[in-house]
Each structure stands twice: as structure tokens, then as C-alpha cells.
Amino acid sequence: MAYDADDTRRRIFTAAAAEFTERGLAGARVDRIATAARANKQAIYLYYGSKEKLFAAVLRAKLEEIRISVDPDAVAESVGQMFDWYQDHPELIRLQLWEALEASGAPGEGERERRDAFRGKVRQLASGGLAPALPEDARLRAAQDLLFSIMSLIAWNFAVPGMCRMVLDEQSDRAALARRRAAVVEAARTLAATAGRVRSGLPE
Numbered sequence: 001m002a003y004d005a006d007d008t009r010r011r012i013f014t015a016a017a018a019e020f021t022e023r024g025l026a027g028a029r030v031d032r033i034a035t036a037a038r039a040n041k042q043a044i045y046l047y048y049g050s051k052e053k054l055f056a057a058v059l060r061a062k063l064e065e066i067r068i069s070v071d072p073d074a075v076a077e078s079v080g081q082m083f084d085w086y087q088d089h090p091e092l093i094r095l096q097l098w099e100a101l102e103a104s105g106a107p108g109e110g111e112r113e114r115r116d117a118f119r120g121k122v123r124q125l126a127s128g129g130l131a132p133a134l135p136e137d138a139r140l141r142a143a144q145d146l147l148f149s150i151m152s153l154i155a156w157n158f159a160v161p162g163m164c165r166m167v168l169d170e171q172s173d174r175a176a177l178a179r180r181r182a183a184v185v186e187a188a189r190t191l192a193a194t195a196g197r198v199r200s201g202l203p204e
Helices: 005-027 030-037 041-048 051-064 075-088 090-102 111-126 136-159 161-168 174-194
Strands: none
Touching: 005 030, 005 041, 005 051, 005 090, 030 041, 041 051, 051 090, 051 111, 075 090, 075 136, 075 174, 090 136, 111 136, 136 161, 136 174
8 A cells, every 4th residue: 555645644633633632742742643643753753843843733723723703793603603613622722721831932833824814813803893983003903902802701711611610600511601602702792892992082
């Protein structure tokens, strides 16, 4: 049977995603990834260059799987879809937490590409009716603030289950998550409606 490079890359990626999700960058071992992928270590370094670059590739790909952007004309609906996506893909939150815990403070692998992707989402959000009284640069800043606030509202529900239990005094079962989803959607609707008012001098 001929060697299938694409299949080998896919197996490495799948094994690496599981390893990094469970153990983070520092705790992950290339040997375990190679064994799980039924590949050799040389293939990992050939295709990805280093463990750090492999981690960055996994995180970037997981972020790119979120094809949902915040629609400036339907913010609440977009936020509900994003909440559902994070609920179905807990590995992304874990990867982002590992990255935050292990970051040295300097820009990491792939940060420029991810920054550019977020800038695209911000421009899309600002292109709607968000803060129309503001000049373009202030409208973009308002869109950045809104996007980051929305992402925080969503992610915190899945990043800290223990905190959810203590603050909300309930288990994160299906009913609780449905209630939290509704609360996050409503909060996002309010944030979108008031975005930029402080900068524009409009009453809140």
C-alpha cells in the first residue's frame, strides 16, 4: 500500500488535539502523539516542525471551525449559535486555557494569523448599524469591545464549571445551560444596543 501523507497528517492532528486538550503544551509528549497516530516522530517534525508549532496548528484549526460570526443585524441569534458551538466543543476552551496558563507573555506561534481573523470579524460587526454616530476608528473599537465581551460571556460558562456551581448554586445540566444560554443571549442583545454610547456622548 502506498504511503498516504495526507492521512498521516490527519492522524497526527487528531492524536495531537487529544493530547494537548488533556495535558496542555508542556505536558504533552511527542512520543505519545506518535504512538496514538500510528506514525513516527520524524513525520511529526517533518509536517509540523516542532511541538509548539503543532499546538499552534491545532488551536488555529479549532478556532477556524467556528464558522459563526456575530451578525451585526442579528447579534442575539449569532451569540446563541456560538454558545451552542462551545457547548458541543469543550476541547477549544481547554486548549485556550492551556495556552493562557503556559504563555510566556510573548506572541505565540500563529498569533498573527489569529489576530487577522479576529480583525475580520470585528470589521464585519462594525459594518452594520453598530454605533452609527461614531467615526470609523471609534466604531471599530466599539466592535472590538463588543466582540470580546460577548466571547467572555459565552466562554466563562464552560471554562470554570466549579465556579458555575458555587455562584449559580446548581449543576451544569441541560436545563441550567439552557437558562444560561438565554441569559447570555439577552445580555448580548443589551450590549449590542448600547455599544459605543459612552464614546458618542449619547445617554445610556
